[in-house]
Amino acid sequence: xxxxxxxxxxxxxxxxxxxxxxxxxxxxxxxxxxxxxxxxxxxxxxxxxxxxxxxxxxxxxxxxxxxxxxxxxxxxxxxxxxxxxxxxxxxxxxxxxxxxxxxxxxxxxxxxxxxxxxxxxxxxxxxxxxxxxxxxxxxxxxxxxxxxxxxxxxxxxxxxxxxxxxxxxxxxxxxxxxxxxxxxxxxxxxxxxxxxxxxxxxxxxxxxxxxxxxxxxxxxxxxxxxxxxxxxxxxxxxxxxxxxxxxxxxxxxxxxxxxxxxxxxxxxxxxxxxxxxxxxxxxxxxxxxxxxxxxxxxxxxxxxxxxxxxxxxxxxxxxxxxxxxxxxxxxxxxxxxxxxxxxxxxxxxxxxxxxxxxxxxxxxxxxxxxxxxxxxxxxxxxxxxxxxxxxxxxxxxxxxxxxxxxxxxxxxxxxxxxxxxxxxxxxxxxxxxxxxxxxxxxxxxxxxxxxxxxxxxx
DNA sequence: TATGCCGGGTC
DNA sequence: GACCCGGCATA
Numbered sequence: 001x002x003x004x005x006x007x008x009x010x011x012x013x014x015x016x017x018x019x020x021x022x023x024x025x026x027x028x029x030x031x032x033x034x035x036x037x038x039x040x041x042x043x044x045x046x047x048x049x050x051x052x053x054x055x056x057x058x059x060x061x062x063x064x065x066x067x068x069x070x071x072x073x074x075x076x077x078x079x080x081x082x083x084x085x086x087x088x089x090x091x092x093x094x095x096x097x098x099x100x101x102x103x104x105x106x107x108x109x110x111x112x113x114x115x116x117x118x119x120x121x122x123x124x125x126x127x128x129x130x131x132x133x134x135x136x137x138x139x140x141x142x143x144x145x146x147x148x149x150x151x152x153x154x155x156x157x158x159x160x161x162x163x164x165x166x167x168x169x170x171x172x173x174x175x176x177x178x179x180x181x182x183x184x185x186x187x188x189x190x191x192x193x194x195x196x197x198x199x200x201x202x203x204x205x206x207x208x209x210x211x212x213x214x215x216x217x218x219x220x221x222x223x224x225x226x227x228x229x230x231x232x233x234x235x236x237x238x239x240x241x242x243x244x245x246x247x248x249x250x251x252x253x254x255x256x257x258x259x260x261x262x263x264x265x266x267x268x269x270x271x272x273x274x275x276x277x278x279x280x281x282x283x284x285x286x287x288x289x290x291x292x293x294x295x296x297x298x299x300x301x302x303x304x305x306x307x308x309x310x311x312x313x314x315x316x317x318x319x320x321x322x323x324x325x326x327x328x329x330x331x332x333x334x335x336x337x338x339x340x341x342x343x344x345x346x347x348x349x350x351x352x353x354x355x356x357x358x359x360x361x362x363x364x365x366x367x368x369x370x371x372x373x374x375x376x377x378x379x380x381x382x383x384x385x386x387x388x389x390x391x392x393x394x395x396x397x398x399x400x401x402x403x404x405x406x407x408x409x410x411x412x413x414x415x416x417x418x419x420x421x422x423x424x425x426x427x428x429x430x431x432x433x434x435x436x437x438x439x440x441x442x443x444x445x446x447x448x449x450x451x452x453x454x455x456x457x458x
Numbered sequence: 459t460a461t462g463c464c465g466g467g468t469c
Numbered sequence: 470g471a472c473c474c475g476g477c478a479t480a
Contacts, residue, residue: 426461426462426463428461429461441471441472442463443462443463444472444473445471445472446463446473447462447463448462448463448464449462
C-alpha cells in the first residue's frame with residue numbers, strides 16, 4: 001500500500017480509500033527520484049488526514065491507524081460524519097499542500113534518501129498535529145505495532161507539537177460535556193502555547209479542519225496504574241505522563257508517554273461508536289454526550305478508577321479507553337452525580353405519586369419537573385429539540401427505561417424510548433377517558449405519562 | 459383499533 | 470412555558 005499512487009486509489013476497498021490520500025496524491029507529479037519520500041508522504045497523509053476528516057467516526061480510524069493498517073470505515077454512520085463529498089474539501093485544505101512541501105527534500109541525492117524520509121516524516125508529523133492523530137496510541141496495550149516501528153519518529157516527534165492542537169479549541173467541548181469543564185483547566189494552560197505552533201505550521205487550512213472537527217470531543221486519560229487523570233490536551237497529558245510517571249527524561253520516555261495515556265472521546269451528538277459501544281447516543285453524548293447513555297454508561301465511569309466497566313468492554317484499548325465514551329470525561333463525578341440525581345428523582349416522583357394516584361395533584365409535578373428538567377438536559381444530551389416541558393417529561397419516563405435499554409443506537413430511535421404499552425398504568429388506563437381531568441398533564445397533552453412512568457416491569 | 463407519546467404548532 | 474394535536478409506533 002505504501003506504493004500506492006494517486007490514481008490507484010480504489011473506491012471501495014478501504015485500505016487505500018483514504019480520501020486525504022487521494023487528495024494528496026493529486027498534487028503529485030513528482031520526479032521518480034522522490035518516490036520513496038512521496039510514498040512516505042502518502043501514507044502519512046492517509047493516516048493523518050483520514051482521521052481528521054472523520055472526526056466523528058474517528059475512533060475507528062484512529063485505532064486502525066495505530067496499527068498502521070489502513071482500514072476502510074464503512075460510512076454507515078454519518079452523524080457528523082463525512083461523506084465523500086467532504087473528502088474533496090479536505091483535499092483543498094492547506095494540509096494537503098503541505099505534503100508537497102516536503103518535496104524539496106526529495107531532490108537530495110539518493111544517498112540522503114533516509115534523511116529525506118526522516119525529514120518528511122517530521123514534517124508530516126508536525127502537520128499531523130491534530131489530536132486525532134494522537135489517538136493511535138489508544139492501543140497502548142500493544143505499543144509495538146506500527147507507530148514506533150514504521151516511522152517511530154513521526155509518531156512521537158510530532159507528539160509535542162501536534163497534539164496540543166486539540167487543547168486550545170475545546171471550549172465548546174466543555175460546553176457540551178458539562179462535567180468536564182473543570183477537568184483540564186490546569187492542563188489547558190500548558191497546551192495553548194503549543195497549539196500556536198501548530199497553527200502556524202498548519203496554516204489556516206488546518207484551522208478550518210479543526211473547525212470541522214468541532215464535532216469531535218475527546219480527552220486524554222492517563223493509563224498509569226493508579227492515575228487515571230484525564231486531560232483535554234494531549235500535550236498536557238504527555239507532559240503529565242512524562243513528568244509524573246516516566247520522569248522527565250530521555251527521548252525514550254518521551255515516546256513512551258503515548259502508551260501511557262489513551263484518548264477518550266465523546267462524540268458529539270452523533271456519538272457513533274457503532275463499533276463497540278451502544279452508547280454515545282449522544283453523544284453523545286454524547287455525549288454526555290454521555291447523555292443518552294446516561295445510566296448504563298455512567299455506571300462504569302462513575303466508579304471512575306474502576307476500569308472494569310468500560311475498560312473491560314473495550315476491545316483493545318485500555319481501561320476506559322472507550323472512544324466516544326462519555327464516561328471517561330465524566331469520571332470527575334458528575335456522571336455519577338447525574339445518575340444518582342436521575343434515579344433519585346425518579347424514585348421521588350414515584351414514591352410520592354404512585355401511592356395515591358387519586359390524591360396526586362399537578363402542582364407537585366411542576367416542582368419536580370424543574371429538577372428533572374435540569375437533569376434531563378444534562379443527561380440526555382440533545383436528542384432533539386425539545387421543549388423544556390417535554391424534556392423533563394421524557395426524562396422521567398426515559399430515565400427509568402434507560403436503565404434497561406442501555407442506550408441503543410444513536411440514531412433517531414435512540415431518542416424515542418417507547419415502552420410497550422401496558423408496561424405502566426397510564427392515566428388513560430387508570431382513570432379512563434371519561435375522567436380525563438384526572439390525568440396527569442402529560443397524558444392530557446399526549447406526552448409521556450409522568451404519573452405512571454413506565455417502570456418496565458421487565 | 460386503542461393506546462402511548464413524539465414532534466411540532468399555537469397562544 | 471402551557472397547552473394542544475397530528476401522526477406514528479406498537480400491542
